[in-house]
Amino acid sequence: MARQSRYARPRALAAALVTAGTFVTGLLAGGGTSQAATQGPCDIYAAGGTPCVAAHSTTRALYGAYTGPLYQVRRASDSATRDIAPLAAGGVANAAAQDSFCAGTTCLITVIYDQSGRNNRLTQAPPGGFNGPAAGGYDNLANATSAPITVGGHKAYGVYIAPGTGYRNNNTNGIATGDQPEGMYAIFDGTHYNGGCCFDYGNAERNSRDNGNGTMEAIYFGNIKIWGYGAGNGPWIMADLENGLFSGVNQHYNANDPSISHRFLTAIVKGGQNRWAIRGGNAQSGGVSTFYDGVRPNVSGYNPMKKEGAIILGIGGDNSVGARGTFYEGVMTSGYPSDATENAVQANITAAGYATGSSGGGLTPGSTVSLQATTGCCTDRYIHHNGSAVDIGVVNSGSSATEKGNASWTVRAGLADSSCVSFESRNTAGQYLRHQNYQVSLQANDGSSLFAQDATFCPEAGRSGQGTSLRSVNFPDRYVRHYSYNVYIATNGGSNTFDNANSYNDDVSWLVSPPWAS
Secondary structure (H helix, E strand, O other): OHHHHOOOOHHHHHHHHHHHHHHHHHHHHHOOOOOOOOOOHHHHHHHOOOOEEEEEEOOEOOOOOOOOOOEEEEEOOOOOEEEEOEOOOOOEEOHHHHHHHOOOOOEEEEEEOOOOOOOOOEEEOOOOOOOOOOHHHOOEOOEOOOOEEEEOOEEEEOEEEOOOEOEEEOOOOOOOOEOOOEEEEEEEOOOOOOOOOOOEEEEEOOOOOOOOOOOOEEEEEEOOOOOOEOOOOOOEEEEEOOOOEEOOOOOOEOOOOOOOOOOOEEEEEEEEOOEEEEEEEEOOOOOEEEEEEEOOOOOOOOOOOOEOOEEEEOOOOOOOOOOOEEEEEEEEEOOOOOHHHHHHHHHHHHHHOEEOOOOOOOOOOOOEEEEEEOOHHHOOEEEEEEOOEEEEEEOOOOOOHHHHHHOOEEEEEOOOOOOOEEEEEOOOOOEEEEEEOOEEEEEEOOOOHHHHHHOOEEEEEOOOOOOEEEEEOOOOOOEEEEEOOEEEEEOOOOOOHHHOOOOHHHHOOEEEEOOOOO
16 A cells, blocks of 8 residues: 555656746735635645544645635633634735734644644643643643744744643544544744653654553654654654654664754654654754654654544643653654655645745844843943843943943854854853843853854744844744843743743844944
């Protein structure tokens, strides 16, 4: 059956590839404006003979004609809920509707709807072999604003999974069971992961417990090495097949599964009768590569498979809740998709235009800038240091030369990620803005990997609609924020005082200004 599907419906699939190319042309012609796709990933899978039986995304429609809800948010102020739909059929999520509904309060993502029509929606995961941290042992729900991006130039939000967060559906319709063939892909943030168990998306047990080898088939992403690993230090795309994360045929190490960490990552796992594969690539450009394609693992219990057909996101099959990651979209199919079908889906994904919404705003490595607060109280204040302490200080033409220099920063290519930036003191060479315990201070670069990560920030379009916001590279739900005149990396509505939701978007938006000291 798998061999036949490799060549399924060549003419229909060719038409789908042409449509994917048409979408690229439309995007280029429209300059990234709201061009709805005439085909989505699930239309391409259907043309290849392997239709979607689950389709989840908070960022865009996955069918060209889909106009229904993508996800639901619930706000803290009054527990009211709101469904968020695409801007147009086949289009990007209406993030403005979420922003308006959640203004002045925090929102959680309560439902991720299934666009396939089978009602395989994802909701708050219940307790299982492990309890979650929420009431009754349930898992936490994701903060609705913790993963902002753009798709085709339009703002959208992903699903930010912090440890303890998880979604599940144990009563599904049409998901593969037993040894039935299936495919799945997901778009993840390849820079957001850990070694906890287990950041998964895919097929799992219906009772939220470990039911033995072969009772799962899900995409895993992270750098845990207990059960399996690939080349380098990770992270890796692997398959969670229960009681094993597999990077190939071997139980532990498989050299052909590379470390892969694109900011937007396409991850694919598919399985049939004594055959399965791992594929992956950059969701912003290029194709997908095959990292494994062969027989089931050389460990008992995985041939034949005993899949149970539940769906999980962000957790292990037994509700292990130690992982972190970010999810943007994903599907599960009926049948084993051909490589050609997946290649066409990848073309559609890259054409969609996933981006960080980065606004360089004058942050060119080698330049010197000052960073001005935009909140109404504080527009005369700039990020400034006094020794190692960092605050927002009043600086003007009458300030001393020292004070002007303390509010001026030389932009460097990010110490941990050259696509982002680091800020070196204009007055104290070799010392950088760096966060520790979420507070920002000025410290000398000690050359460590941890320092490099703590001192690297990724510029994005200002969360308030003006200026630039600076996302921490190693805590991607946190942005550089002023609070009570001190400077932190803060999340919107988190547990710390400086995470307060009031004026959050203004407080994390900075104007990149000419330097007070040249």
